[in-house]
Amino acid sequence: MTRRPRTSGADGTAYLFARLGLVAARVRRLVAERRRDDPDPDDAFRGLYVSAADAERLAATPSATTETGCGDPSDAQALAEVEETADRAAADGTEPRLRRLARGFGLTALDLEFLLVALLPDVEARYERLYGYLNDDVSRRRATIGLALELSGIPASAVAGRSRLDGSAPLVGGGLLLVERADQPYLSRSLRVPDRVAGYLLGDDTVDAQLAELAWPAEEDEDAASIGDAAARADLASRLGAALRAGVHLGYLRERSGAAADDLAIAALVTAGWSVLRLDLDALTAASAPADLLAVAVREARLRGAGLVAGPVQALDPAGKPAHARLLRRVADQPVPVLLTGTVEWDPHWSRQAPLLVTAAPLDERGRARLWRRAVGARATDRPAGWLDGVDPARELAPYLLGPDQLRRAAQAADQLALFAGADRVDAGHLRAGVRGQNAGGLARLARRIEPGVGWADLVLPDPVHDQLRELALRVRYRDRVLGRWRMRPGGGRGRGVLALFAGDSGTGKTMSAEVVAADLGLDLYVVDLSTVVDKYVGQTEKNLERIFTEAAGINGLLLFDEADAIFGKRSEVRDAHDRYANLESAYLLQRMESFDGVAVLTTNLRANLDEAFTRRLDLIVDFAMPDVAQRRALWDRCLGTELPRDEDLDLDFCAQNFELAGGSIRACVVTAAYLAAEAGRPVRMSDLIGAVQREYRKLGRLLLESEFGAHQPRTEPARVH
Known part of the structure; x- marks a missing residue:
């Protein structure tokens, strides 16, 4: 028996x-x-x-x-x-x-x-x-x-x-x-x-050890299910789930900046009755035997009765690397449902079967605020009372394009920063620092990153210019509502970017104004280095610009093209090959700027040199004029600051009345005077300022008239030999 x-x-x-x-x-x-x-x-x-x-x-x-x-x-x-x-x-x-x-x-x-x-x-x-x-x-x-x-x-x-x-x-x-x-x-x-x-x-549900940091089970996030336009998202997930139940086994969810394609894919698989296994294509590509690990991942999915959510597709280079193309075809051709996610356009040659193509829209400001509150609230169980009362997430998160994963990480970073500072609540500064910490480092290799350290009070500008700068900030803050929810920029492949031109003489405050706007929005300022852009070889300048725009799409920052007329100049009549290729650069920029989703400011000293087609695509043009007497007086006082010791003989009214200088030149004069005072070991005197102005005039190539100095004639001191 x-x-x-x-x-x-x-x-x-x-x-x-x-x-x-x-x-x-x-x-x-x-x-x-x-x-x-x-x-x-x-x-x-x-x-x-x-x-x-x-x-x-x-x-x-x-x-x-x-x-x-x-x-x-x-x-x-x-x-x-x-x-x-x-x-x-x-x-x-x-x-x-x-x-x-x-x-x-x-x-x-x-x-x-x-x-x-x-x-x-x-x-x-x-x-x-x-x-x-x-x-x-x-x-x-x-x-x-x-x-x-x-x-x-x-x-x-x-x-x-x-x-x-x-x-x-x-x-x-x-x-x-x-x-x-x-x-x-x-x-x-x-x-x-x-x-x-x-x-x-035998009952063990532990993921195969070979898949460490490569694949992991995922569940539908209840928080993510109710963020953004919850009804539209639920409808899209339901329709995608119905397609999976009907036999669709391959889909590609292309996500725009700030979208949640992975969460949408997970919701669709759960709706269709599948569990979910996430597969990191970036880690898979870097593995020594990706095809073998893919087989292990697919086996894990089949054991769990799961579908695969695999991404990002842009981690692969199917066009440039045949091995990557073969790997992507393997991923797409599996006996379980496969939902690929990425930010690039789908190429039909990437799979043997045609995928279901779906576009994942970005979260709106309400969705980001809701997810932020839940993410921080989940960590606030042992925090002081009112831990979340110090910030308005709907307002503070409005300028940012953040996906759910970025928001959760930003919330964690803000919570930790508040604890580190010994604060009794999370405030806007912690939130902004947490968001900036999610910026990728790729753009820092192509542009100079500046963490803003100035505010509106530091600007000395006419009221109309102030108003225009604040309008630029509010355009960024409310673009989701106006351009997204209200659809005020439909069709034509137009992005949701905000573009502005700052035009004016050197030193009139264009770069500083961009920094102030960035500070108000909680963004980092990235100043594009033209030496990394302009190239003598045909087509290389466009490639460099494309790299900048691509990297900028992955960060929350303000992109500043200083001296923009160097690359945004007018197209001219084609007389030789040089003109033809220069016009091609301008045409490419026209198209790329229109599809840009970020925030960009162009500065120029010669507005007339910019192509009219660029100015038509700009949201704002701000003209920076030379400061008048009252503004120059305020600039002298502001540049001297509160820490620099002043002598009683300083006559700032005289300086403002007699020296027609821009703010940048005034700052240069004050710095020079500070060095003279430091060397003499005394407070800054009027003679120091007059000497500094004399040097600045010579640097600018301007004619020096004795009448401009009045009773404060500059003294020529013999050079001392030590």
């Missing part, structure tokens, strides 16, 4: 142990038969050598091509009883894992027998030695192909049995069974169940 296996296990392991018990019974019967037919069953060196008598006996044994003799009529009855018990468990909602695995991988009854034969020594150690005995080799403690066929009642020459162990068959192709020792004769090759598969059947 067959010994009954254990029947406990709410996770379905009772069915597994029952099936293994049937295999174990056949193993014991086969061992008994071998001993009965063995002329020397007590040979102490059995399995270590082949004697002459053994060779003669083996040679005289007829070939067994039709039957193996290990079957037992009780097997069918015992199997029927086990299956009946499993049917009842499945009806109660507890389907055994072995059955789920068979259904998910398309295994036949014979496939299951082979799998169980190979698994038995991993579950009960004594069967290692019994397998060694049946293999007639104590060093081979795993089932061989020949032994598996024999225990399953299949003739060794039967194609129907051998074909189930091919590399393309479900068992081996799906990674459930490994055929080892390929250099051995076919029937002597060992069969092994990977540890992850054995662990899964």
